[in-house]
Amino acid sequence: xxxxxxxxxxxxxIKLGQAxxxxxxxxxxxxxxxxxxxxxxxxxxxxxxxTAYNHNRYSLVFLPVSPLWQELRKICHNHLFSTKTLDASxxxxxxxxxxxxxxxxQRSLKGEVVDIGRAAFKACINFLSYTFVSRDFVPSVGNxxxxxxxxxxxxxxxxxxLVDYFPLLRVFDPQGIRRHTTNYIDKLFVVLDTLxxxxxxxxxxxxxITNNDMLDVLLDISEGNSEKINKKQIKHLxxxxxxxxxxxxxxxxxxx
Amino acid sequence: xxxxxxxxxxxxxxxxxxxxxxxxxAMSKKELEETVGIGNPVEESDIVRLPYLQAVIKxxxxxxxxxxxxxxxxxxxxxxxxxxTVPQGTQVLxxxxxxxxxxxxxxxxxxxxxxRFLGSDINVKGRNFKLTPFGSGRRICPGSPLAARMLQLMxxxxxxxxxxxxxxxxxxxxxxxxxxxxxxxxxxxxx
Numbered sequence: 361x362x363x364x365x366x367x368x369x370x371x372x373x374i375k376l377g378q379a380x381x382x383x384x385x386x387x388x389x390x391x392x393x394x395x396x397x398x399x400x401x402x403x404x405x406x407x408x409x410x411t412a413y414n415h416n417r418y419s420l421v422f423l424p425v426s427p428l429w430q431e432l433r434k435i436c437h438n439h440l441f442s443t444k445t446l447d448a449s450x451x452x453x454x455x456x457x458x459x460x461x462x463x464x465x466q467r468s469l470k471g472e473v474v475d476i477g478r479a480a481f482k483a484c485i486n487f488l489s490y491t492f493v494s495r496d497f498v499p500s501v502g503n504x505x506x507x508x509x510x511x512x513x514x515x516x517x518x519x520x521x522l523v524d525y526f527p528l529l530r531v532f533d534p535q536g537i538r539r540h541t542t543n544y545i546d547k548l549f550v551v552l553d554t555l556x557x558x559x560x561x562x563x564x565x566x567x568x569i570t571n572n573d574m575l576d577v578l579l580d581i582s583e584g585n586s587e588k589i590n591k592k593q594i595k596h597l598x599x600x601x602x603x604x605x606x607x608x609x610x611x612x613x614x615x616x
Numbered sequence: 617x618x619x620x621x622x623x624x625x626x627x628x629x630x631x632x633x634x635x636x637x638x639x640x641x642a643m644s645k646k647e648l649e650e651t652v653g654i655g656n657p658v659e660e661s662d663i664v665r666l667p668y669l670q671a672v673i674k675x676x677x678x679x680x681x682x683x684x685x686x687x688x689x690x691x692x693x694x695x696x697x698x699x700x701t702v703p704q705g706t707q708v709l710x711x712x713x714x715x716x717x718x719x720x721x722x723x724x725x726x727x728x729x730x731x732r733f734l735g736s737d738i739n740v741k742g743r744n745f746k747l748t749p750f751g752s753g754r755r756i757c758p759g760s761p762l763a764a765r766m767l768q769l770m771x772x773x774x775x776x777x778x779x780x781x782x783x784x785x786x787x788x789x790x791x792x793x794x795x796x797x798x799x800x801x802x803x804x805x806x807x
Contacts, residue, residue, distance in 0.1 A: 371700050382702055383685070385711040387721065387745035390752075392697045393689065393708055394745065398753035401689040405707040420758070421687065436758035446761060450660050457657055457769055461777055468801040473783050476633050476797040480626035480770065487766050 379405075399425075418596035431588055432597065439577050448572040452490040456483065492598060493555050494571040552595045624682035625763050631680035632672060632771050634797045635728040637780060638788050642730055644668060648776040655806035658772035660765055669772050671733035673764070677716075677740060677749040679728060684713035686751050712749060721746055740764070778802060 370386030384390050393401050403424040406416045416422040420436065423429040439445055460483040467474050486496055559575055570576055578597070582589050589597075636643040647668040652658055663670070689708045694701055702708065719725045723732070738744045740760065742752030750757040757763075774780075778801040782791065 371698060379707060380703070380705075381688075381707045381709060383709045383711050385714040385718075387715060389698050390710050390715065390748065391745040393710065394742070394748065394752040397695050397697065398755075400692050400695050401708055402754050403690045403692055404755075405688045405690045425754070433754075433758065441758055441761045443761070446765060447660070453660070453766070453769065457773060460770070461657055461773055464774070464778065464801050465803055468778065468803050471800065473798045473800050476799060477626060477630040478796075480629040483770060484625045484629075484766065488762075491762065 418593055419599075420597065428593075432593070435578070435581060435589060435597075439581065440574050445572075445574070445577055449491050449574070452494060452571075452573060453487055456486045456490050459486070490573070492574045493559075494573040494575075495555065548599065549595055552598060556591055556594060625766050627682045628673075628676060628680070628763070628767050629770050630797055632676035632767070633774065633780075633799070634791070634793055635676055635679070636672065636775070637782065637797065637799060638791050638793060639728050640788055642672070642728060643775060645775060648772060652772070652776055655777055655804045657777060658769050660769060662772070663765065663768050666768070666772065667734060668730060669768055671730035673767050673771065674733045674738070674740060674747065675728055675730040678722070678747055679716060679726075681712040681716060681749045683749070683751075684711070685709040686712055686748070687755070689755065710748070710751075715746065774801075777804060779804060 370384065370389045372383045372385065374381045374383060384393055404422050406422050418428075420429065420432040423432070460479075464474060464479070489496055556575065556579075559579065563579060575594070578589060578594050582591070582594070647666055648658070651665050652662050658666070658669075686709065691702045691704055691706045691708065693704050696702075715721065717725050738747055740747060740749055742748050742750060742756045745752070750760040750763075780799045780801060782788070783798045783800065
């Protein structure tokens with residue numbers, strides 16, 4: 361891609377099937393898109409896979425600029441990822457960091473090799489699931505099933521989908537990508553449903569001491585005004601980035 | 617958030633570690649030892665006092681952006697960009713990878729050199745278009761503050777609590793940077 365950019369300049373046009381894509385490779389042109397004309401380029405293209413579970417209609421990442429998108433973005437900036445919320449949840453991550461280091465210390469005592477990518481992947485899941493719900497998400501799915509689910513979702517999102525280039529094929533879902541994805545999101549949602557329901561019960565019974573995690577923050581907002589965010593949206597918000605990384609790799613892959 | 621937040625951040629951590637092991641002169645523990653204390657894990661409140669660690673992360677994001685083409689945007693109407701017309705409905709990708717490796721923009725673009733960010737005001741908050749690994753503007757990644765904390769916490773602690781040897785006594789110069797990093801931790805003796 362970098363070589364192509366050298367040959368064809370900072371703005372490159374690519375046509376695949378019925379979709380035209382422009383690839384920007386200079387800071388000046390990037391500034392035009394991301395700053396000068398930010399509002400004109402604020403919508404996203406929706407790869408077909410994001411329509412599983414209608415995720416594209418709830419997702420902060422894929423929603424077009426709209427009142428729901430604005431509300432979700434505000435919640436993220438002002439609450440979930442604000443310095444105050446992140447400072448409050450530091451203890452949760454400190455616990456997980458200690459576990460991570462203990463794990464590595466044990467490997468060291470045995471003289472074992474660490475696959476850094478795998479160790480980091482596991483640590484990141486634990487960090488995020490603690491920051492979100494104060495629980496290890498991995499054991500609650502059981503037996504490495506989460507890795508399986510995550511792996512399958514990533515594989516599905518990483519597979520080039522003909523439908524994205526030939527929209528007429530959409531109804532047929534020829535590679536079954538949307539069907540598979542729906543199946544796995546199903547499993548993730550069952551876990552999230554259970555977690556959210558449990559927390560709501562504890563809160564209703566006033567048994568819950570505040571966890572300072574993101575689920576508490578979201579339920580506080582939801583209880584204050586359910587129009588702002590409801591359970592379904594909370595689940596989609598947690599799912600949001602399921603697609604993020606692989607989608608970007610997907611584009612890279614197709615264009616290369 | 618669960619899956620991609622994990623994969624992108626894990627990728628970022630692995631690439632930073634690989635680059636550090638490949639250029640041992642870049643793996644300086646001095647700042648960590650002075651600020652956090654030898655062998656201690658990093659606290660989130662330490663991060664502001666660790667400019668070199670922050671520079672290592674920026675340098676790694678420059679060379680290995682976890683989302684190399686960011687996420688696609690779409691033109692709402694026909695828009696004129698640098699003399700070209702981008703037609704309505706067109707998908708637009710930003711080639712973050714090519715910008716990060718462009719020798720006209722970065723000196724020694726293919727060399728891992730965190731020093732380039734020391735004393736520089738370039739950050740990853742989307743205000744400098746030479747480096748926007750999290751995107752910019754209205755669609756900037758809202759999770760970036762958490763990702764940055766996690767990266768610095770984990771990377772800083774891995775370096776400050778352990779020395780690292782490559783598998784099979786491989787030497788740094790023989791590393792294949794496209795391969796997954798496998799390394800043996802050696803606990804740092806604090807006594």
